Amino acid sequence: MMTTETSGDVRLTGISKTYGSFTAVHPLDLTVPQGSFFALLGASGCGKTTTLRMIAGLEEPSSGTVYLGDQEVTHLPPYKRPVNTVFQSYALFPHLDIFENVAFGLRRRGIKSVKKQVEEMLDLVQLGEQARKKPHQLSGGQQQRVAVARALINHPKVLLLDEPLGALDLKLRRQMQLELKRIQTEVGITFVHVTHDQEEAMTMADTVAVMNAGRVEQLGSPADLYENPQTTFVANFLGTSNLIEAEVDAKSGAEIVLKAGGGRLVLPEARCSAPTATGGKVLVGVRPEKISLVHADEADAIPDGRNRVTGRIAQSSFIGVSTQYVIDSPVCPEFEVYVQNIDRDSRLAPGAEVVLHWNPEHTFGLDAAQDIDAGVETAEEEAA
Amino acid sequence: MPFVNWLKRHLVVIAGLLTLSYLLLPNIVVTVFSFNKPKGRFNYQWQQFSTDAWKDPCGVADMCGSLSLSLQIAFWATVGATVLGTMIAFALVRYRFRARGAVNSLIFLPMAMPEVVMAASLLTLFLNMGAQLGFWTILIAHIMFCLSFVVTAVKARVMSMDPRLEQAAQDLYAGPVQTFLRVTLPIAAPGIAAGALLSFALSFDDFIITNFNAGSTVTFPMFVWGSAQRGTPVQINVIGTAMFLLAVLFVLVSMLIGNRRGRQKA
Numbered sequence: 001m002m003t004t005e006t007s008g009d010v011r012l013t014g015i016s017k018t019y020g021s022f023t024a025v026h027p028l029d030l031t032v033p034q035g036s037f038f039a040l041l042g043a044s045g046c047g048k049t050t051t052l053r054m055i056a057g058l059e060e061p062s063s064g065t066v067y068l069g070d071q072e073v074t075h076l077p078p079y080k081r082p083v084n085t086v087f088q089s090y091a092l093f094p095h096l097d098i099f100e101n102v103a104f105g106l107r108r109r110g111i112k113s114v115k116k117q118v119e120e121m122l123d124l125v126q127l128g129e130q131a132r133k134k135p136h137q138l139s140g141g142q143q144q145r146v147a148v149a150r151a152l153i154n155h156p157k158v159l160l161l162d163e164p165l166g167a168l169d170l171k172l173r174r175q176m177q178l179e180l181k182r183i184q185t186e187v188g189i190t191f192v193h194v195t196h197d198q199e200e201a202m203t204m205a206d207t208v209a210v211m212n213a214g215r216v217e218q219l220g221s222p223a224d225l226y227e228n229p230q231t232t233f234v235a236n237f238l239g240t241s242n243l244i245e246a247e248v249d250a251k252s253g254a255e256i257v258l259k260a261g262g263g264r265l266v267l268p269e270a271r272c273s274a275p276t277a278t279g280g281k282v283l284v285g286v287r288p289e290k291i292s293l294v295h296a297d298e299a300d301a302i303p304d305g306r307n308r309v310t311g312r313i314a315q316s317s318f319i320g321v322s323t324q325y326v327i328d329s330p331v332c333p334e335f336e337v338y339v340q341n342i343d344r345d346s347r348l349a350p351g352a353e354v355v356l357h358w359n360p361e362h363t364f365g366l367d368a369a370q371d372i373d374a375g376v377e378t379a380e381e382e383a384a
Numbered sequence: 385m386p387f388v389n390w391l392k393r394h395l396v397v398i399a400g401l402l403t404l405s406y407l408l409l410p411n412i413v414v415t416v417f418s419f420n421k422p423k424g425r426f427n428y429q430w431q432q433f434s435t436d437a438w439k440d441p442c443g444v445a446d447m448c449g450s451l452s453l454s455l456q457i458a459f460w461a462t463v464g465a466t467v468l469g470t471m472i473a474f475a476l477v478r479y480r481f482r483a484r485g486a487v488n489s490l491i492f493l494p495m496a497m498p499e500v501v502m503a504a505s506l507l508t509l510f511l512n513m514g515a516q517l518g519f520w521t522i523l524i525a526h527i528m529f530c531l532s533f534v535v536t537a538v539k540a541r542v543m544s545m546d547p548r549l550e551q552a553a554q555d556l557y558a559g560p561v562q563t564f565l566r567v568t569l570p571i572a573a574p575g576i577a578a579g580a581l582l583s584f585a586l587s588f589d590d591f592i593i594t595n596f597n598a599g600s601t602v603t604f605p606m607f608v609w610g611s612a613q614r615g616t617p618v619q620i621n622v623i624g625t626a627m628f629l630l631a632v633l634f635v636l637v638s639m640l641i642g643n644r645r646g647r648q649k650a
Contacts, residue, residue: 056555057554058551058554077554077559078551078555079554079556079558083555084556085555087551089546091546091549091551092552093553093567093571094571095570095571095573104558104566105556108556108557108566151556154556
């Protein structure tokens, strides 16, 4: 069977899930390349876990098909799929010790001599000493590693991870992120990771699919999603974006010139995902760390060709490596700016008149027909 | 006031010891009087030490027959009530069906209803059906009242079980039968065992319902009751003491096993 396979990709085509009148997942096409670390990112209730459970076979899709490589598995029960899951809260068997938990899948497939494999797997997750303990005697991080070992020992085509780090504290979470990434690189199995933590998704995954209300909003590498968000939801959910409502004034070459609050902004056409007819509306976005901040008295020193916005400092919070400012500006009431702690200008205090400027290359354009605040609240809730 | 201080410090221990002796005193009396050599037919006054009754526990006519009958009934009632009760408990927790709420409350009725009322109504039912009173009517009655205890014990266990455990088993290549045998049943086992033990104890010493529905059959509690009218043989105390010791032994052994497991884990 292994030799006839041309590919081990996970392919979902037109897959959807409805519960009565509620649609958890809208018809969705998704391909996870073999051997990749793929993250499904979204707020709770966005359909990411349902999607994962449809790959696992724990949820039957209302429509569409699931392929694992060349094999269609849409209607196969979970125990017949070459897929294993690391559950949220781990779901370790409380009546079995660590060794038997890890050996469970091998034994169910009728493999008699499991000792060597189990011991190797426990060594991989650094739990060789704990083999005869019961799950409740281990710490959260150790339990999490048992859950990974229990799934990985079966050499699944795909390992599904359902918020596996959600129950751990921040420091342990960071450590486990690196650990999981190391294991994935070592074993080369496709990982599909569900998480609501955007930092976790960006740290670990090669490809991230951002989900919202049962749909994939955007799919791409972490850097691509961050630099080129296609929707306001992605712009606000991944990190922070300053979005300005602007009107298309003219086009010159590869640049679009926009009017916003009496000022003039330049946007590279290649970075605009929205239609740009002259006179039409566009949302202009820029990330807070791309912006430079100077006192209004020094506005003359700003080089030509930069996008400029004026405003007054409403709040400033010094957090060591940087200072985070909230600027009250005519184009955007809460313009966020992060300034690296290199040279500190004591005049930049709340109430000061300032000019913000940035390289037009760092500007992105979005369709103005969307909710400008989409994803802001969800991101804040998840962070809380 | 050194005495008051001493009392304050040891109040919990004293209260505990008093409660323990309150619980144990009847058993001690039964045990002591199993070594008595009564003068008349009644074993209510201490006369002199003797091991006669212990040497000949079945020396009283019909007593060991009724004991064996009670043990048989208790065994089958336990088996019947545990199997049925476990299935009912799973059905009530896992499935949403019509009249689920009604079944849920009806199951508790035998526990709440006065035993004598239930006994009388069962008798009416059996007589109207033309059933022959005896072993089977007793067994049916016992399974019925044991059922509620098994359902309660198992339900609590099944309700607290994480449904993801069974999903995890399925995810790890266990089919429905394997999942049930390897994961569901072992995790529910303590609840099932508790229900079974309760059933055995309840069935073995039930008097009221049994007395109504036994016909001419005589179980051990009925034998004791009957002989109490005419004079109590010392052998009753011997059987009582033996049952008590067996129960204590059972608890000690299970505690020892539990302790050893606990130590292995640590």
